Amino acid sequence: MKAAVMRAPNAPLEIEDVELDDPGPGEVLVRTVASGICHSDLTVIEGGLPVPPPTILGHEPAGIVEAVGEGVTEVSEGDHVIGCLTSWCGVCKFCTGGRPYLCPTQFAGRPEGSKSRLTSSAGDPIFQFANLSSYAEKMLCPQRSLVKIRDDMPLDRACLIGCGVTTGIGAALNTVDIPAGASVVVVGLGGVGLSALQGARIVGAGKIIAVDTQPWKFSLAKDLGATECVDATEGDPVAAVHALTGGGADFVFECIGLVPTVQQAVAMTGRGGTTVLVGVVPITETVSISAADLTLQEKKITGSYMGSNRFRFDMPKYIEFYLDGRLHLDEMISSRIELGEINEAFDRMRKGEAARQVILYE
Numbered sequence: 001m002k003a004a005v006m007r008a009p010n011a012p013l014e015i016e017d018v019e020l021d022d023p024g025p026g027e028v029l030v031r032t033v034a035s036g037i038c039h040s041d042l043t044v045i046e047g048g049l050p051v052p053p054p055t056i057l058g059h060e061p062a063g064i065v066e067a068v069g070e071g072v073t074e075v076s077e078g079d080h081v082i083g084c085l086t087s088w089c090g091v092c093k094f095c096t097g098g099r100p101y102l103c104p105t106q107f108a109g110r111p112e113g114s115k116s117r118l119t120s121s122a123g124d125p126i127f128q129f130a131n132l133s134s135y136a137e138k139m140l141c142p143q144r145s146l147v148k149i150r151d152d153m154p155l156d157r158a159c160l161i162g163c164g165v166t167t168g169i170g171a172a173l174n175t176v177d178i179p180a181g182a183s184v185v186v187v188g189l190g191g192v193g194l195s196a197l198q199g200a201r202i203v204g205a206g207k208i209i210a211v212d213t214q215p216w217k218f219s220l221a222k223d224l225g226a227t228e229c230v231d232a233t234e235g236d237p238v239a240a241v242h243a244l245t246g247g248g249a250d251f252v253f254e255c256i257g258l259v260p261t262v263q264q265a266v267a268m269t270g271r272g273g274t275t276v277l278v279g280v281v282p283i284t285e286t287v288s289i290s291a292a293d294l295t296l297q298e299k300k301i302t303g304s305y306m307g308s309n310r311f312r313f314d315m316p317k318y319i320e321f322y323l324d325g326r327l328h329l330d331e332m333i334s335s336r337i338e339l340g341e342i343n344e345a346f347d348r349m350r351k352g353e354a355a356r357q358v359i360l361y362e
């Protein structure tokens, strides 16, 4: 099968023929129909998250089950599925305590010493990213990386739910409790931020202020629920948010992952408000913030990982939101491309020229 292989950091991905092993116990072979392109893959390519090359990135897929291994009972051949990187074990304290997205086994892969699920045409192992590796025509995944979805849900839109939508909407619906009417700021309007913005609209937030450096995104943000937009290239975005909210917002979602925008997000948060860190700052960097500012104004800062999801429960619900018109996915797709155009797609992402880009495999 064809796949886009990351052979080294900071280099273009290479389209190669790659072999997949047969499904082992608990494993499922999925034909990838569509995969969204998430910024976290670009962070890996740029060295901001440690993943050993050679690897196949891609973690926002939807597809159709082709075959199942021994003991697979939760999906069957022909099922339409979404893949999610927060695979879960079902027995640890996080899984049984209701927070399976924190399961420490989520990236475990096959047991030590087993054959690699992915190998190059020369027979060398290729590291599978997050049990998915969706920049490939097929995926071999644990059944607990998958959720079966309705057959009438278009897969080119369903894939967005695999990461960006679940992350953004879940940050608003699951990680924090937004009272109706509360003021919300979303900093960064990629697939993740546009989804956080829609989450804020769905829970009935009051003002929803969208901040970006790309003014072309503002009409899209307004269509998806923003009440105001702030161009971060025109003056100080913190001052603009303070002016619009009378001293800072109740909830601020940072959906970029840069040190300065994390600092801005904390500064945009008003007294008693909450900053939600959704963007992934490269692990090589640290952020300095005023502790006194947090104490004296009782601000809270929380991380939000993968929308604090229970994805077998959440993703079918988000599909219902889409099908009944509350969650807008069509508008979020700025282009549909072939796998061979993936490096150009990352260039567009670097330049802020894309909302969500989707690879179609058929």
Ligand SMILES: NC(=O)c1ccc[n+]([C@@H]2O[C@H](COP(=O)([O-])OP(=O)(O)OC[C@H]3O[C@@H](n4cnc5c(N)ncnc54)[C@H](O)[C@@H]3O)[C@@H](O)[C@H]2O)c1
Pocket (backbone or CB within 6 Å): 037, 038, 039, 040, 041, 043, 163, 164, 167, 187, 188, 189, 190, 191, 192, 193, 211, 212, 213, 214, 217, 232, 255, 256, 257, 258, 261, 277, 278, 279, 280, 281, 304, 305, 306, 307, 349, 352, 354, 355
């Ligand atoms: N927490 C999680 O579990 C999780 C999951 C998925 C993705 N992420 C992270 O979320 C972040 C966003 O991902 P995405 O795929 O939406 O990214 P994206 O690249 O599609 O979007 C980023 C947006 O930020 C804007 N931007 C860049 N610099 C800016 C600035 N200084 N001020 C205002 N806006 C600016 C860009 O114009 C773009 O619209 C990334 O850091 C990604 O790694 C986190």
Ligand SMILES: [Zn+2]
Pocket (backbone or CB within 6 Å): 038, 039, 040, 041, 059, 060, 163, 164
């Ligand atoms: Zn992602």
Ligand SMILES: [Zn+2]
Pocket (backbone or CB within 6 Å): 088, 089, 090, 091, 092, 093, 094, 095, 096, 100, 103, 104, 105
């Ligand atoms: Zn677990």
